[in-house]
Amino acid sequence: MDESQEPIDSAQDTIIELREATRQYKGRAGEVRALDSVSLSVRRGEWLAITGPSGSGKSTLVNLLGCLDRADSGSVWIAGKDVHTLSRQELDQFRAETVGFIFQQFHLIPYLTALENVMLAQYFHSITDREEALASLRRVGLEDRAAHLPSELSGGEQQRVCIARALINQPPVLLADEPTGNLDAANQEIVTGLLRSLNQMGHTILMVTHDPAMAQMADRIVELQHGRIVAERKLTATSPV
Amino acid sequence: MFSRLILESFLRQRRRKLLAALAILLGTTAVTAMLAIGTSVGDKITREMAAYGANIVVYPAADALDVEIGGVNVRPATAGSYLRENELAKIKNIFWRNNVADISPELPVTASLTSGQRTVQVPATGYWFQHTLHSTDPSSGESWTMGAPALHPWWKLRGAWPREGSSEIAVGSELARQLQLHIGDTVLAQGQPVRVAGIVSSGDATDRTLLVPLGLAQRWIGHPGAVRRVYVGALTKPEDALARKNPDKLSPKLRDRWYCSPYANSIAYQIQEVLPNTRAEQIRRIAQGEGTILSRISGLMLLVALAALVAAGLAVGASMTTAIVERRQEIGLMRALGATRVIIAGLFFVEITVLAVAGGVAGYLLGSALAHHIGDQVFGSPIAFNPALLPATLLLSLVVSLAGSAPSIWQATQMEPATVLREEG
Numbered sequence: 001m002d003e004s005q006e007p008i009d010s011a012q013d014t015i016i017e018l019r020e021a022t023r024q025y026k027g028r029a030g031e032v033r034a035l036d037s038v039s040l041s042v043r044r045g046e047w048l049a050i051t052g053p054s055g056s057g058k059s060t061l062v063n064l065l066g067c068l069d070r071a072d073s074g075s076v077w078i079a080g081k082d083v084h085t086l087s088r089q090e091l092d093q094f095r096a097e098t099v100g101f102i103f104q105q106f107h108l109i110p111y112l113t114a115l116e117n118v119m120l121a122q123y124f125h126s127i128t129d130r131e132e133a134l135a136s137l138r139r140v141g142l143e144d145r146a147a148h149l150p151s152e153l154s155g156g157e158q159q160r161v162c163i164a165r166a167l168i169n170q171p172p173v174l175l176a177d178e179p180t181g182n183l184d185a186a187n188q189e190i191v192t193g194l195l196r197s198l199n200q201m202g203h204t205i206l207m208v209t210h211d212p213a214m215a216q217m218a219d220r221i222v223e224l225q226h227g228r229i230v231a232e233r234k235l236t237a238t239s240p241v
Numbered sequence: 242m243f244s245r246l247i248l249e250s251f252l253r254q255r256r257r258k259l260l261a262a263l264a265i266l267l268g269t270t271a272v273t274a275m276l277a278i279g280t281s282v283g284d285k286i287t288r289e290m291a292a293y294g295a296n297i298v299v300y301p302a303a304d305a306l307d308v309e310i311g312g313v314n315v316r317p318a319t320a321g322s323y324l325r326e327n328e329l330a331k332i333k334n335i336f337w338r339n340n341v342a343d344i345s346p347e348l349p350v351t352a353s354l355t356s357g358q359r360t361v362q363v364p365a366t367g368y369w370f371q372h373t374l375h376s377t378d379p380s381s382g383e384s385w386t387m388g389a390p391a392l393h394p395w396w397k398l399r400g401a402w403p404r405e406g407s408s409e410i411a412v413g414s415e416l417a418r419q420l421q422l423h424i425g426d427t428v429l430a431q432g433q434p435v436r437v438a439g440i441v442s443s444g445d446a447t448d449r450t451l452l453v454p455l456g457l458a459q460r461w462i463g464h465p466g467a468v469r470r471v472y473v474g475a476l477t478k479p480e481d482a483l484a485r486k487n488p489d490k491l492s493p494k495l496r497d498r499w500y501c502s503p504y505a506n507s508i509a510y511q512i513q514e515v516l517p518n519t520r521a522e523q524i525r526r527i528a529q530g531e532g533t534i535l536s537r538i539s540g541l542m543l544l545v546a547l548a549a550l551v552a553a554g555l556a557v558g559a560s561m562t563t564a565i566v567e568r569r570q571e572i573g574l575m576r577a578l579g580a581t582r583v584i585i586a587g588l589f590f591v592e593i594t595v596l597a598v599a600g601g602v603a604g605y606l607l608g609s610a611l612a613h614h615i616g617d618q619v620f621g622s623p624i625a626f627n628p629a630l631l632p633a634t635l636l637l638s639l640v641v642s643l644a645g646s647a648p649s650i651w652q653a654t655q656m657e658p659a660t661v662l663r664e665e666g
Contacts, residue, residue, distance in 0.1 A: 068659040089581055096579020107574045107662060111249045123242040124579040
């Protein structure tokens, strides 16, 4: 981790707020409410774990928080903006500036090197800067693997490249969807440590996970069932892992 | 980064890109060949069509009616008015001068022919055989070789055509048989010795006549420079409704259109303008036939070219659809990282443009070579490379490729990243 990196604003203000957000899809058996009047606030610098069984609405919630989808009713405020008011093009730009994605499947472009994968996010955000991209890889301990293709990297290394890509545009929110779901124990530990360290530096992390141990790393856990928040738990540093 | 993504796409999907380029190449090859043949062979075809005769005839305006019996003009040779031979070059001054392929003046006369002890009156016609017609503008230095044989390609000649200004004649095959004339014989015509240079077989009344140099016929009737009628072979546009209008009753705008279209009628009209006191008329049957056949050939060529282009567009579209399906994850990821729909569309449109230009240039070269070969094999003269076709071919190639791939590219821009990125897991 690059210790010279300044923590981002750690004020206790709200960075994400969902107000009665509802999202429904048309299915064969009629309309399905994937998210049903969910209200949720996330403080800046908070690490929030979202858990729940399959079909509970986790993915839908992540899509709304990642500006990849829009609520049918209610509102979603991210970094002080009601995303519903943004045009499609503004939403694309807002997503590039505000959210860094960490995927379970990594989603690295196979023919680009680790460095180029990081620079890709820069390209869609503004302009590419090789030095900045290298610095981002340095933060996840992969500077020496910059010229390697994803196929030449281990699963853990690929996930760290994915994290470096998520960090490159300094987004206020990191959205991690099962970040350790495809990793072995050793790599899980590395990635978990990395996320912890990012959170300590002030990054807001929203993490979807099935892994209770991973969820215990967060400041707060919300549990979804049938599109509704059914439980919410604040964790302290001494909470059992 | 943009160019890197494009380059990698070409490197990774080499076979698919090659197939798309091949489809464009085949389409543009067909189009180039058809365009090249259509534009330059138009003249060739019309020239071949002109082989079936003249399509305009010019008379003196105050001429007496010809009286023909069995194809033989029995009107007194000295009756009526004449055109002046030295004015015929003016026909090459009209607006559509380059469309005038052949000019053949005729002067029918009756000659007394003495062969051995036998003297008979026979019909004869004075012609140009290999006449060099010089431009009325000496500074241009232009000249053309014209004459009856070019306008009557069905005439079969044994021996040689009479030379201009000589005392040589050609004899119709039937007349030669009746009078037992042979090539090289010398006979008396109008009391002057003439040599039989050739025997002509035409299958019509010409077989019973003498074919003599125009100058000789003029001397026989004592009218130097006289011409009874002129047949003109012109490359014309198919006759349509406008062609049949009377130009003097058209609005100025329509009249200009009529005048500037190479209808047989408008060419005849222009001939009358440069040769005052003449009457120029379309020989309708032949001109119409030419027009119909030409328009059918052009239509067929256009149809083949269009079919080739549509096939190319469909092939490019299919190739692009497959390529986009293969790259769904990439597109989803790029969209999630903030790529706008314009950038996604731009990536694919640039790829297609590169393919269209590469395929278009190769298709132009191959199509031109094909046209060259077809021209050589079918029309007997190769078709030269026409650089003006390159931009037209490239434009068509671009339009077809972009139109063919637009639906799949539009679908790519409509992909929802959330859905696409979840598909893999």
